[in-house]
Amino acid sequence: LKKEAEAAIEAAKGLEQLRDVKVKYLGKKGELTTVLRGMKDLSAEDRPVIGGLANEVRTGLEKKLTEKEEELREAALDARLEAEAIDVTLAARPQPLGGIHPIAAVVEQIEDIFTGMGFEVAEGPEVETDQYNFEALNLPQDHPARDMQDSFYITPEILLRTHTSPVQVRTMEAKEGQVPVKIICPGKVYRRDDDDATHSHQFYQVEGLVVDRGIAMSELHGILATFAEKIFGMALETRLRPSYFPFTEPSVEMDITCIKCSGKGCRMCKQTGWIEILGAGMVHPRVLEGAGYDSERYTGFAFGMGPDRIALLKYGIDDIRHLYTNDLKFLRQFQSV
Numbered sequence: 275l276k277k278e279a280e281a282a283i284e285a286a287k288g289l290e291q292l293r294d295v296k297v298k299y300l301g302k303k304g305e306l307t308t309v310l311r312g313m314k315d316l317s318a319e320d321r322p323v324i325g326g327l328a329n330e331v332r333t334g335l336e337k338k339l340t341e342k343e344e345e346l347r348e349a350a351l352d353a354r355l356e357a358e359a360i361d362v363t364l365a366a367r368p369q370p371l372g373g374i375h376p377i378a379a380v381v382e383q384i385e386d387i388f389t390g391m392g393f394e395v396a397e398g399p400e401v402e403t404d405q406y407n408f409e410a411l412n413l414p415q416d417h418p419a420r421d422m423q424d425s426f427y428i429t430p431e432i433l434l435r436t437h438t439s440p441v442q443v444r445t446m447e448a449k450e451g452q453v454p455v456k457i458i459c460p461g462k463v464y465r466r467d468d469d470d471a472t473h474s475h476q477f478y479q480v481e482g483l484v485v486d487r488g489i490a491m492s493e494l495h496g497i498l499a500t501f502a503e504k505i506f507g508m509a510l511e512t513r514l515r516p517s518y519f520p521f522t523e524p525s526v527e528m529d530i531t532c533i534k535c536s537g538k539g540c541r542m543c544k545q546t547g548w549i550e551i552l553g554a555g556m557v558h559p560r561v562l563e564g565a566g567y568d569s570e571r572y573t574g575f576a577f578g579m580g581p582d583r584i585a586l587l588k589y590g591i592d593d594i595r596h597l598y599t600n601d602l603k604f605l606r607q608f609q610s611v
């Protein structure tokens with residue numbers, strides 16, 4: 275019985291099997307237990323001999339069982355560790371990587387350039403009131419210049435903003451007459467323009483506004499010329515050309531010398547010429563006064579540019595509609611910008 279039990283313990287391949295062996299020999303109805311139970315039927319002189327032997331066998335088997343159990347536990351743990359091990363030298367599975375959209379890339383670069391010159395970034399609502407989008411910017415109801423920005427009205431008083439200039443007024447009001455004001459405001463704007471290669475009904479603008487004592491047109495030109503060189507990454511000539519916006523006086527548009535760009539960078543065009551990149555001017559006294567600034571003490575300049583058009587120029591894209599159609603083949607070209 276002892277030999278048989280020992281062999282069974284040795285042969286057990288798992289904890290489960292070992293438990294069965296234990297039950298078979300040492301359990302309540304086990305074979306050795308039966309022997310011990312049968313003691314009462316033995317003669318007085320056989321009893322201590324057989325009893326001693328049976329107890330010895332039991333102790334021996336229990337010890338063996340414990341040892342085997344330990345061994346099996348360790349083996350099971352080893353197997354588990356092996357199975358769960360992570361091979362850190364394996365190459366990772368390639369994950370599809372997103373890229374930055376060219377408009378977002380340009381907006382980010384514009385923000386970096388202006389914050390580097392001490393501007394703060396402001397925000398305003400895309401759903402705007404007629405008051406902020408037009409009236410407060412010196413564009414009363416019947417002003418013919420309202421046609422320059424054909425609008426999406428939601429109610430007679432509420433519309434999708436047609437430009438980021440309402441943020442000028444909101445910022446000045448929030449500042450309650452304090453100077454300096456030095457902000458840019460990037461954001462989406464909406465116009466009832468027919469979509470073509472250079473026009474979209476939804477596009478981005480970045481507004482800029484500086485108000486302080488003694489701000490002059492020369493500062494406007496200096497800051498915008500520096501901006502143009504930084505965004506296109508090359509030395510450029512710029513010129514201010516007279517223009518008209520109801521909220522600035524005088525008003526200008528800034529042109530840069532003709533450049534041609536590709537993914538590799540920009541260079542001068544072969545032929546001469548100018549490219550318009552933004553509108554600007556000195557903040558109209560009526561706009562300053564309306565927003566709580568004394569126009570005798572303070573002056574300011576403002577500008578507004580279109581990051582979509584800048585992205586077209588900077589990356590050599592031939593159609594603004596590419597920016598809005600989410601063609602992955604097109605977008606993947608900008609993964610590294």
Ligand code: FA5
Nearest residue numbers: 437439467473474477552553554576577578579580583
């Ligand atoms: C304005 O919207 C003025 N608020 C800019 C301004 C601000 C002037 C502060 C003075 C002071 P304009 O309508 O020209 O101006 O638009 C500004 C820029 O938006 C343009 O130079 C152009 O880059 C871009 N833009 C205008 N219409 C579209 C369009 N349909 N699609 C894409 N870009 C457009």
